[in-house]
Amino acid sequence: MRLELGNIFIKDMQFGEATKVENGVLYINKKELLEAVGGDNRIASIEVDIAKPGEETRIMPVKDVIEPRVKVEGPGGIFPGFISKVDVVGSGKTHVLKGAAVVTAGKIVGFQEGIIDMSGPGAEYTPFSKTNNLVLVCTPVDNLPQHEHEQAVRLIGLKAAAYIGEAGRNVKPDEVKVYETLPLFEGAKKYPDLPKVAYVYMLQTQGLLHDTYVYGVDAKRIVPTLIYPTEVMDGAIVSGNCVSACDKNPTYNHLNNPIIEDLYERHGKDYNFVGVIITNENVTLADKERSSNWTAKLAEYLGLDAVIISEEGFGNPDTDLMMNCKKITAKGIKTVLVTDEYAGRDGASQSLADADKAADAVVTAGNANEIIELPPMKKVIGDLKPADVIAGGFAGSLKPDGSIVAELQVITGATSEIGFNKLSATQF
Amino acid sequence: MINLTKNIQIITNNVRVCESFNENFNVIYVDGGYLDVLYAVRDRIHIGSILISHPLMGSIKPNETPFRSVVIEEKNGPVDYQSLAIIESSIESCKKLLKDRSTPDWTEKVLEDFRFLDIRLLESALGSLM
16 A cells, blocks of 8 residues: 655645635635534534744643645545545545644533643643644533534544645645555565564543544444554544543644654665554453454464554553553564653652563653643633643642643643654663 | 343442442442542452453543542452552552642532543443443
8 A cells, every 4th residue: 555645835824815725825714614614503603713833822722633634646535434435545645734733622521631832831842833723612502412522523623624635635745755555465575584563553442532533433342453554644543532631642643643654764674564553442451351462463463573552541551551562572572662651740650550571662752740831821722721620730720820830741742652742751 | 231140340439420320230339539449449359359440441640530430340259460450550550640739629510520521431341341
């Protein structure tokens, strides 16, 4: 399966007469956009705003971030199972509005959603301070159940990204990257001497507001399976996860998964990157045992020499991570884990809620308990009040001047467990 | 179908769970905090019960939500060491986070959100047994 990703660099985003890309500027017709995303009677109003890098703007509470993409050649369309039919995606050509993002915001439950600062110290912790963000603040009708609210906002975000992505359909990309994965036996024949490596991609699936979708299917209902890495780049995996802003994977991160991109970088040189095993993180131990048995079975079946395993979330998924690590290692396959830490404010406590001696190669994306101070911003898109109640905020965290003292876990994407961030840790 | 050969028990400090599940399940109400629920679960594991749901289910931290419901299979017999290891690690994680910051004094609206979320996570666990 071969995919050409055509990146169109977006330097600026403005509202305009027509939705189009011209000289690196993305113009958006607000009325057309609202027509494209509106019509859900569960949502009372949608406010649209733009936040640009360097501005003194705070966006909160943030639900999801989505990159606008459009499929220009090959089967299927972007976000299969939601926006497009369920044709297999991941081949042909896809255009990406690189530097633009859709951010959905609004309080869904009384806690958990995240913060994006476009400048200042908070901006250093989130990748979404570097993108031109189209922010949609969605207000539900009264008494809408939280799961319906989440679903409505999830769909609005995907529709907005698909609508804007269309603006890149006939634009010549500034850069084209090609990613290709051969069918298993062909790949093994082409690279007979290279070690076979795969990626075990753990998806958050614990239940309400902790969900991830694969081709529209709630991933808690799957057994682990195989997916071509390029399918992920076309939106086969969509986030419905509202919980734990710092280490959840927004849809943007799934589309740009750096583990997949980096594995491709040295594919065919140092190793043969054979593909991705997706698995889930359910709440019962029987589900965890079943799914980790399956990842280990698939890893063995593929004849792998090594895997990289990433998790999503805190606590309960640590057990899935360790089960995957232990069982895959027991098959004689080397494992490297990617996670973040809840090591207490001083960083001295046990980082994960589970451990195993097989987990001897671990990459950390930072300590989510670290305290940070975010200065006031001139403009707030959304609502500041949830600062006291989102994860990592605490009573009194919102000061009268609008500054916020909180744990790092309030920042969207700060400790991304697929490494879509800048933090890590080293030992001295 | 729920496996009727198993004696499913829900240990909880969430009154909404008692209201919703009391008819069909053996619900044990713990009048205490998150950590107290974990201690009650540990005590039962010590005499042979087995964990069915992970004690830290949901990514909401133990010092954020005051509510916790854990599903176990009630048994008397030898200790299940996997269950014991998981409950002990969960208690350690819970204590670590509570040491830095205790659970805030939430408004009733937020508390109701947490009760609701706890119920839905519990349903997700019970759904897996069907």
